[in-house]
Amino acid sequence: MITYSKHTLRNGLTVIANRDHTSRLAAVNILYRVGARNENPERTGLAHLFEHLMFRGTHAVPDFDTPVQMACGENNAFTNNDYTDFYITLPVDNIDTALWLESDRMQGLNLSEEAIAIEKRVVIEEFRQRYLNQPYGDINMLLRNMVYTTHPYRWATIGLSPDHIANASTEEIRAFYDRFYQPSNAILSVSADIPQERVFELAEKWFGGLEDKPMPALTIPQEPQQQSARRLEVERDVPATMIIIVFHMGDRLSRDFFLGDMTSDLLAGGDSARLYERLIKRKRLFASVNAYISGDVDCGTFCFTGQLLPSATEAEAEAAFWEEIRDLQEGNITDYELEKVKNKFEANTLFGELNVMNKAMNLGYYEMIGDLGLINREVEIYRSLGSDDVADFSRRVFTPQNSSTLIYRAKSQQ
């Protein structure tokens, strides 16, 4: 259970405070409601490029990292398809430094030609290192392109191609900043041994003076219902074939999200879960196997993946996934199995509340998805779900016409 209070500044900045009585550290998280789904299809990768640019300093503070580090702090950031998140942990006595820096870069960023040019190179190098120079590195891109026809989830946060980054103009980049990096598009969350009222005062002190330029409402094209099965087979120079089957499912606030999450735990949450026990150990078809949900804010996906053992055929491996699906659809789920998944969820929730960083980050996240109170209700929601619900979910979601299958075939080695 995470206690918190929430307050909105006049300029629209949402502030959430959690008091942690044990830590000597403060965690300051700032989340901007901008991710790859907000990008122009011709300029993908910009949200992520921007995460990098946010560290390039401002006119007032030319170097972002040094003051953080001088204050014994550590900072980092990440971007995904839905949002961009920046966080700092530092000794609680130095919390002002974190707030000062975050308020400063919300509006005063230095977007010089030079800064942009350097960061573009770094991001393109990241593209190569993480996506092109890795075995299986292009799977995510291939899948998104097949699973989505319309929604911007069809590209990964790194973007569709390094060219999009390379060709983005300085004007486009500045316009992106103006549009998305505004107080009313941000959530500040803090976890520290500081009274909640005091956190709001500090937020007012550091952010209250920023002027807001409200962002025009965005319409994100939603994905139409898939009508028929999709399939893609590629051959790559990798040691083992992979099979991936993806299904569309509900959005983050739908009941299906929890059902999907719970189903993925039944299948792949730990070494006693179904897929590991049955497909790796019993049938010995795969070297590794997984089932997970993407967890996106808009309608997301449910994904099965498996890396074949050399002795297994593609056909039997693929059939094995569908057998597991049928088993769920027929409702062969014991109360014991469900109870286990629920206990595990509860324990992981508690383990996740042990440090200030996780708490600050989660508070920002739940506010972003539009239901802050959910942060303390999820365990209860899981507790309320039964085997009939899982079977019903499986029948609705795991259908051939809702599926996209990728066969990522290892070139035969001669």
Add this chain to the structure above:
Amino acid sequence: MKQPEITIPSTISVPPTTALTADNGTPIYAIHCPEYEVVRLSFVFHAGSTTQSHPFAASATANMLAEGSAKFTAQQIAEQLDYYGSYFDINIDRDYAYVTFCSLSKFFTQTAEVIEEVILRPTFPEQEVSTYCAKRRQQLTIERRKVETRAREYFARAMFGDDHPYGISYDEKCYDNLSRDILLEHYKRRYTAERCIVVCSGNLIDEVLRRINEITSKLQQSTEQSAIVMPAFNTTHTMHLPHDGAVQSSIRMGRMLFSRTHDDFIPMQVLSTVLGGYFGSRLMQNLRERNGFTYGVYSAMVNFQHAGYLAIATQVGCEVKEQALEEIATEIERLRREPVPEEELSLVKNIMAGEMMRILDGPFGIADVTTENILCGFDNQHIQYNLERIRQTSPNDLLRLAQQYLSPEDLVTVVVG
């Protein structure tokens, strides 16, 4: 607005560690943090890869402890842990095997039933062994397609020698020769009372400690007395290896030094942090910020039981690898010629102090640091000592260290791709 004042912590406080001794003599270190409703329990065995008699035997033994015991099948062990939301984690390095369990306090009793089986009565069933070996062999084959993996392996070889226990790497085919008997033999030799320490943290009520002592006390005494023989190092200074289809080259550079118990270890850590230990380090500034050669470059001191070294690691575009090597050499040379400016040095010291605070935030991190200290023969007073040692390091100390330890002719360079 004006930059706020900052405060630098001069002390780091950790909850006291209680040192107990199990009935069979194994030390148990208990860190009581009653505000967290969790229990974490680690068994550390001197059973790393330097202690194995067959390739991959040490890692396979550690990783298969939970794959079946006298009383439970692998499935039952996983089931029982999962059912109560408990988990365990295996780590293995060249020297030690670390087996760690976490559970909610309210489910420790049920979790302990499994811990006892996993630690004391593993059976390594033949079928599970062969599944594990097939899987690991495949994973290793994939890993070795990466320039980074190969660079890491060849760097160890270059530093210590192809056959040295700290340097050796094995063909993935060796997995095919592992068997249940080999793992059982390794377990019997190395998972014994006098080769173990136990570290626990969280809400340690008497009942929990009693149970931990009960399990620990059942560890067998070992029959074998042989010490691990560490041959002399056989260093190769330069290795350039091609790699099919590489877009990037992986670079490892470093220097054999000393383990954590050496008096210069902490100041060398300061020096390596200046060079490549944080986001704004000299190497990052140069290779990433100024030249855009790489996404990241790092340097760190690496500690083994009987050795220690400085390592620099990065991945750069193949076309700029020569330039990158030159720039790294230039940065090292600069450390040997000019004292590090006071301001940069205070930055690095503050970063290191902050890092210590972050690691020590929460019961799990405190347990990790305690374990590390004990393995080096220290106690937790060493935390405060290290902090002071960092704070006292001067620009002249660093200049002396760089001149003494970072001569170009002593460096080892490995490039893959």
